[in-house]
Amino acid sequence: MESYAIETKNVTRSFAGxxxxxxxxxxxxxxxxxxxxxxxxxxxxxTIKMLAGLIWPDSGEIKVNGVAPSQFTVxxxxxxxxxxxxxxxxxxxxxxxxxxxxxxxxxxWDFAACERIxxxxxxxxxxxxxxxxxxxxxxxxxxxxxAQKPDVLILDEPAANLDxxxxxxxxxxxxxxxxxxxxxxxxxxxxLSDVERVADEIGIIAQGRLKISESLDRLKETVRxxxxxAFEKGVNGFVIPDAFxxxxxxxxxxxxxxxxxxxxxxxxxxxxxxxxxxxPLNLEDIFxxxxxxxxx
Amino acid sequence: xxxxxxxxxGMPIYRQLFQQLRQxxxxxxxxxxxxxPSVRDLSAELKxxxxxxxxxxxxxxxxxxxxxxxxxxxxxxxxxxxxxxxEKRKLIASAVxxxxxxAQHLGMDEGEVIKLIRQRFEETKRKG
Numbered sequence: 001m002e003s004y005a006i007e008t009k010n011v012t013r014s015f016a017g018x019x020x021x022x023x024x025x026x027x028x029x030x031x032x033x034x035x036x037x038x039x040x041x042x043x044x045x046x047t048i049k050m051l052a053g054l055i056w057p058d059s060g061e062i063k064v065n066g067v068a069p070s071q072f073t074v075x076x077x078x079x080x081x082x083x084x085x086x087x088x089x090x091x092x093x094x095x096x097x098x099x100x101x102x103x104x105x106x107x108x109w110d111f112a113a114c115e116r117i118x119x120x121x122x123x124x125x126x127x128x129x130x131x132x133x134x135x136x137x138x139x140x141x142x143x144x145x146x147a148q149k150p151d152v153l154i155l156d157e158p159a160a161n162l163d164x165x166x167x168x169x170x171x172x173x174x175x176x177x178x179x180x181x182x183x184x185x186x187x188x189x190x191x192l193s194d195v196e197r198v199a200d201e202i203g204i205i206a207q208g209r210l211k212i213s214e215s216l217d218r219l220k221e222t223v224r225x226x227x228x229x230a231f232e233k234g235v236n237g238f239v240i241p242d243a244f245x246x247x248x249x250x251x252x253x254x255x256x257x258x259x260x261x262x263x264x265x266x267x268x269x270x271x272x273x274x275x276x277x278x279x280p281l282n283l284e285d286i287f288x289x290x291x292x293x294x295x296x
Numbered sequence: 297x298x299x300x301x302x303x304x305x306g307m308p309i310y311r312q313l314f315q316q317l318r319q320x321x322x323x324x325x326x327x328x329x330x331x332x333p334s335v336r337d338l339s340a341e342l343k344x345x346x347x348x349x350x351x352x353x354x355x356x357x358x359x360x361x362x363x364x365x366x367x368x369x370x371x372x373x374x375x376x377x378x379x380x381x382x383e384k385r386k387l388i389a390s391a392v393x394x395x396x397x398x399a400q401h402l403g404m405d406e407g408e409v410i411k412l413i414r415q416r417f418e419e420t421k422r423k424g
Contacts (some may be wrong), residue, residue, distance in 0.1 A: 031347075032347070096339040113378050133300050168343070171343070173341060175339070175340070175343065175344075175345065176340075177348075178345070178346065179336060179339070179340070186420030193303065196303045196304055197303040197343070197344065198343075198344070199345075199347060200345050200348065216308065217309075217310055217311075217351075220306060220307070220308045221308060221311075223323060264375055279309065281303075281306050282304050282305060282306050283304070284304070285306075
C-alpha cells in the first residue's frame with residue numbers, strides 16, 4: 001500500500017478562465033489527521049471536490065487511496081467517506097430511514113457506530129431531516145460517512161454550524177476513528193483552535209497554491225515572528241528575502257520567518273549590529289502571517 | 297493523570313506534554329517502575345492525537361526516563377536518584393580531567409594521585 005492516502009501532482013483547475021487551484025502537490029500520510037486551511041476562495045472546496053471525484057482537474061494527477069478519482073469503482077468509493085460543505089439530505093426522510101437507505105449501498109456498514117454516534121450527539125432517529133437544526137443535520141451527514149467504515153475520510157468544514165460542545169464531541173469521534181489503525185482524515189476548517197487540537201499535519205492554501213504542508217509541531221517550532229531593534233547603524237539595507245512577512249519602521253524591523261536554528265538569526269543580527277527578540281506564534285497567528293498579502 | 301494542555305499556545309502540544317511528564321518523573325511524583333497509561337488511553341483522555349502521545353513516549357525513552365517493556369507497556373525508569381548521579385558525574389568530570397592533566401604534566405603516576413585523593417577524603421572525614 002502507498003504511504004500516502006492522498007497524493008496530488010501538479011493539479012490545476014480553472015473556472016471560467018480564472019485559475020482556482022494551481023500546481024497543487026498535496027501529500028497526506030496514511031494515518032494522519034490533515035487540517036486543510038485557507039481563506040474563503042483560496043481553493044479549498046475545489047481541491048476537496050477533486051479529491052472526492054466530483055469534478056476533474058484540468059491537468060495533473062490525483063490519487064486517493066492509491067486510485068485516481070476518475071477511475072473509482074464502486075468498491076473504491078466504499079473506502080472513501082466524504083461530507084461536503086453543504087450536504088443535502090432528503091428533508092422528508094426520518095433519520096432512521098435515511099440510515100437504513102444509505103446502509104443499503106455499503107456492504108460493511110457499521111450499525112453499532114451509528115447507534116453510538118446517535119447517542120453521543122443526542123439525535124432522535126425518529127425525527128425527519130427537515131425538523132433538525134443545521135448543526136444536527138451536519139452531524140447526521142458525518143454519521144453516514146463514518147458508518148460506511150472508510151479508509152479515508154474527507155470532510156469539508158465539518159464543524160461549521162456546530163456549537164462548542166458539539167464540536168468537541170465531533171472531534172472526539174474523529175479521533176476515535178483514527179485510533180483504528182491506518183485511517184486517514186482530511187478536513188478543512190475555519191476554526192483554527194479545533195485544527196490545532198487534533199491535526200498532526202497542516203496544509204495552508206492561498207490563492208490556489210499550497211503554501212505550507214508539514215507537521216503542526218514543525219510549523220510551531222520553526223515559524224517565528226522576530227523583532228529586530230537597537231540598530232547601531234540604522235535599518236537601511238536590512239532585508240530578509242524569504243520572510244513570510246516583513247515590515248520596517250524608522251528604527252525597527254518586524255519579520256515572520258523560518259527559524260530552523262537560532263545561530264543564523266544571531267549571525268544576521270550581529271552583521272547588522274542590532275538586537276532581536278523572538279515572539280512565538282500559535283496556529284492562528286501563523287495562518288494569518290502566511291496567507292496575508294505582504295505589506296510593502 | 298491530570299495534565300493541562302493548551303493547544304492554542306505557541307508551544308507544540310507534544311512539548312507541553314513532554315515537559316509535564318518529565319517534571320513528574322524527575323521530581324518523583326511518578327515513581328520508578330510505575331506504568332504510564334497506554335498511548336491509546338492517554339490520547340483518549342487528553343483528547344489529542346495518538347501520534348502525539350507516541351512521540352512524547354519516544355522522547356521520554358530517548359532521555360532515559362521511560363522504557364517500553366515488550367507486551368507490557370511503558371514504565372518509568374530512573375527517576376530523581378539516578379538522574380542526579382548522572383548530573384553529579386558530569387559536574388565532577390571536568391575537575392577530574394584537570395587533576396589527571398596536571399599529574400601527567402608533573403610526571404606523577406596513577407597510584408600516587410589515587411593515594412593523594414584517598415588521603416584528602418580521610419582528612420575531610422576526620423574533620424567531620
